[in-house]
Amino acid sequence: MICLYVHIPFCRERCPYCDFFLVTKAGFVERFFEALAVETASKTSLFAGRSIKAIHFGGGTPSLVSPSFIGAWLLQISGLAQISSETEITLEANPEDLSPASLDALKAVGVNRLSIGVQSIADRKLRALGRAHSAADARRVVSEALERFRSVSVDLMCGAEGETLAEWEGDLGSSLGLRPQHVSVYMLTLEEKTRLWRDVRKGLRRLPGEEAQAAMYRMATELLCGAGYRHYEISNFALEGHHSRYNLASWMREPYLGFGPAAHSFLLSGETEMRFSNASSLTKYLADPAGAVDFRETLTGEQRFDEEVFLSLRIRKPLSVGFLRKGHKLGHRHLDSVLVTLQEKGWIGVESGEVTLTEAGFLFADLVAAELLSE
Template sequence: MHWPYCARKCPYCDFNSHVRGHMPEAEWLEGILAELEHEASLTAGQTLTSIFFGGGTPSLMTPASAGAIIDRAAALWRAAPKLEITLEANPSTVEAERFSGFRDAGINRVSLGLQALNDADLSALGRTHDAATGIAALDMAQAHFPRVSFDLIYTREGQSAADWERELRRALSFGTEHLSLYQLTIEPGTHFATRHAAGDLILPAEDPAADMFEMTRAITAEAGLPAYETSNYARPGAESRHNLTYWRYGDYAGVGPGAHGRRAGRATVRTRLPERWLSRLAERGAVPATEERIAPEKAATEALMMGLRLTEGIDAARFQVRTGIPLADAIDTEAAARLQAYGLLSWTGKTLRLTEPGHAVLNSILVDLIPN
């Protein structure tokens, strides 16, 4: 469920988010419900395992809208036991005070965008909250929801490995079950990309960044939240069910402006600009802007790129069911043998996964492993 509005655009963000003086929530909700009906008509009989309110800043919506969407989704599909329902939230005081309303609407998991734990870096990242507000919001989230995760960005400008270690250990002391820890990436078209190109934004070099990545995995594992994906860490059993669907190349329906979906072997994309999304709904109904069959070769590439991010790797039998191609036929077997000899990859014929050193060079491995 994509909510496309933000109070402010962060300078590092390339997500489909828009700052507007007026957010037409009633019209957005009507469109979401219509798109849910359309998706349900094509996926009858499937089990609903998770709902994810992403953005943008979906915590800007009213709890009543979230409740209406949850109720409609639960009526359209067969809901799994312990249905996971996640809300992404920014830790401003006003939004945190609405947590009780979101809990009553059915939200049972919150992903909080803290991003940093000191005021100077929060300001540099363009965030609208300070560290004290962020920690207060985290306390409130933990008081209201049974499951809480929060995000931090590292390899920030001027950040040393010692700085990050102190911040990470402090983050772990808050006791959440899940952390999303991302290296700062310069995305094309963002304000940070402009500054970086001009030499006005200098990030840690490749070797220090790699050291921070390895340190992150070691410290989180020591604390009982091992990495289960390249940038995600959780207590056993507390992994994000929704995100595991992506990484295991499962089916998901995408609704809302700019949302992508994958279901029944087809890829869907919704209109990106909110105003155009609304007008298209009025003109053409709830069908996606584009919908196309995913060729087996493309499906195999997507499944490899997603699945190798997981610590568990890729199950060969599931891969063939999902893509129609045997896993051994989807990879460069000579490259796989070479990477295995280097200690970067494990390939048993039944499971393909990266070793611990391999996760540090994931992108390079993908280039070698996926045939051109």
């Protein structure tokens, strides 16, 4: 089985905190999908005849384009590979793009899971984040989506300017009241060269500190897990059976194939593992969609070990101590010392020769990985 990812790079405008590859040239949408069809045909040998586990339309803002374009590409894929009723087909969306008619149209072309960029259900916070929709829009759209799709995910962001723990608790409560099947929680981070990054550097804006953000993350974990959601990845919570199949497959290092500018791919061929990506340029992509790949590498044993450790920690997949011993660069004694230290901090558990992150350790997953991969 294989997963497919499509990067649809169009947005109305760039959010102050966003550093994803995107363009605000909506007039290129039709040309983009023509190029996408060419790229897809050129990569047919990589997925032809295979069962498609999941398809993810990301961006950018995929909900900005007409559902007819989404449907046409899905039709092309269905003629080349096996899409079944069990294939997860997710589309990322913003509330301001979704009406009852557009939701119906998306469902009609085959989308069965929506990932809605709500970010907050509080008007003050939405203004602080530079979002175009209101809290009322968010509630309406999520409710209407839940009536139509078998699985709906909402994105929430904590750490906005002026945000308090009480405000975040209210945001979580409002979201839980809607009862989506999946919730993603992201801490607002300063990405270099973004508008928010520049404003903070100039002293024009100030974000909550690390301790405040950590408290918000812990609150999210407590409230969501208490409401029946499973914390299956650092930022993701799901009701039983509603985890993101595409994202989980990526973290499990299962093969996926990307289409569109800036899209990444990971493929397996026997014992060989390859990663490649398309150029982050719409101009280059439109000029030569069949030759869009501008980076390609075959992973070394060391890279494979590092990825296995880093990604396993994200999803609390057990790592055997034996596996860590084989790949650790400073020897068994150093590894044993690291494991003891991490246990004393309460970040990992070690049982029956297997290492897993604790709930508290999720907040420090990158630090734990750095210790386990220390040179």
